[in-house]
Amino acid sequence: EAQVTQNPRYLITVTGKKLTVTCSQNMNHEYMSWYRQDPGLGLRQIYYSMNVEVTDKGDVPEGYKVSRKEKRNFPLILESPSPNQTSLYFCASSFDTAISTDTQYFGPGTRLTVL
């Protein structure tokens, strides 16, 4: 089954404790992206990757890192989480770049709470 998986689905952590949210897709997609969703702000892009070893900042990259060592995985790293990073995070992938008509597949979301 074609899918994007994220882990964990729920995480409560404390300020400053490094964490990683994993994202994996099994569709051989080149394009992967991370978004955060906040009430009243909609979806905002954090980072995206056009291909292996190619990553670019989205609209709200501060406080986050990503890596794309393999095509299928695109982890989101919070080196020193802060409460303002409490949010719902979505990973997405598509075969080609975001501007194509190819469906962008979204993961189920990771709800992160930073105390």
Place this chain on the structure above:
Amino acid sequence: GEDVEQSLFLSVREGDSSVINCTYTDSSSTYLYWYKQEPGAGLQLLTYIFSNMDMKQDQRLTVLLNKKDKHLSLRIADTQTGDSAIYFCAESRSDKIIFGKGTRLHILP
């Protein structure tokens, strides 16, 4: 402005048509999208329209595009309880997709 704008809430009676409106900013956007997010789930692409089209129909969904006014709308005919969700308008911009804040569609019995 830089944002994709849409109203935050819409209430519609079951069986009526729902019309969700959106304004976008980039006249060079190639594609415009409508995504649906059901409670507790990720986003799902509902439909898209290429910028040289005025209208696209897909079963109960009709998308209208007014390029002059940069206005996009999604009409859902015969709205059902299963249509209750948040609907996101989005535009392609360079290598990104820019999303609106989402319109929560509430179905009244």
